[in-house]
Amino acid sequence: MDDRKEQWQAAERLALALTEGGLQRMAARTLAVFLFTDQETVTMGEIADQLGVSVGSVSGALKSLLSVGLLERLPAPGSRREHYRMRDDAWATLFSTQNTLTQTMLHAAETGIKTTAPQDPAHRRLTQMRDFYQFMLGEIPTLLHRWQQQQLG
Amino acid sequence: MDDRKEQWQAAERLALALTEGGLQRMAARTLAVFLFTDQETVTMGEIADQLGVSVGSVSGALKSLLSVGLLERLPAPGSRREHYRMRDDAWATLFSTQNTLTQTMLHAAETGIKTTAPQDPAHRRLTQMRDFYQFMLGEIPTLLHRWQQQQLG
DNA sequence: GCGAACTTTCGGAAATTTCTGAACACTAAT
């Protein structure tokens, strides 16, 4: 079978899923290259070749992936090209970005609660919302901690 | 103070957060109306008025919100208008949609693993990815169950 | 059945996002 072709398809499918998860399209495709490459590290030019896009697009994608901590830039001894690779805790990091979203939701609920009278139906609904996100905000760190424990064992 | 205006602002901010969480823009704004209204139920026309948009836009938004189970259509005795309201488990439902995303990621990882040799770096990376999402897939139902338990108490 | 009230659908316009290509900036070796 043609493993290369299958890999390419699997990588593009993965990129689509990552996009639904909130990453921008080019960032998602770039991350997929990192996952499926058989090299330990890759350079910007290699990514652009692999995806068939301009280096400008890749530059922007790398910038955003670095800023959220999914990738790291490696010391590049004796080479003019920058080398990048996925960080070990990339998946946990990706998941953690939901934390900030949860906080935003929580804050929005609390703001709304302040503007409503206790007997108002909106007050009840917003309180339910606040309680849920407060619960989640407390649980997510526990979850990640449990994952890290399992990783060690 | 002008609570009405504050509420409107809080509602629009909430809608923005919901958008980042994956909802489409109009669906997010519509859901915000449901949260902040002082009525138990609302109709399509009321939503369109409140948001200052066309009923056509609201129709599409309601359709998507109904399909993912965030809203429910109520029996409308003696009225020609359809009445809608948020479902009690709306937040848990919204959170659960991540489950399907997690499954997609898991499946993508497994597909990739099949096309790589065990000693390949890609094999190691994809295995890490699979393990993480497998862990999450197992934990999320537990989390929601714990939330429901806490709701009862 | 017929008309009125309401809802859904859909083509196209508007707005937004995404990508490119080229100019500019930086680095390293000569």
Next chain:
DNA sequence: ATTAGTGTTCAGAAATTTCCGAAAGTTCGC
């Protein structure tokens, strides 16, 4: 200092998403 290789930025093009408005569809009461 110059040059070649590489990285970044940004204005505009292309693609996609989002929204409106009008026409068609549905349901209810008469």
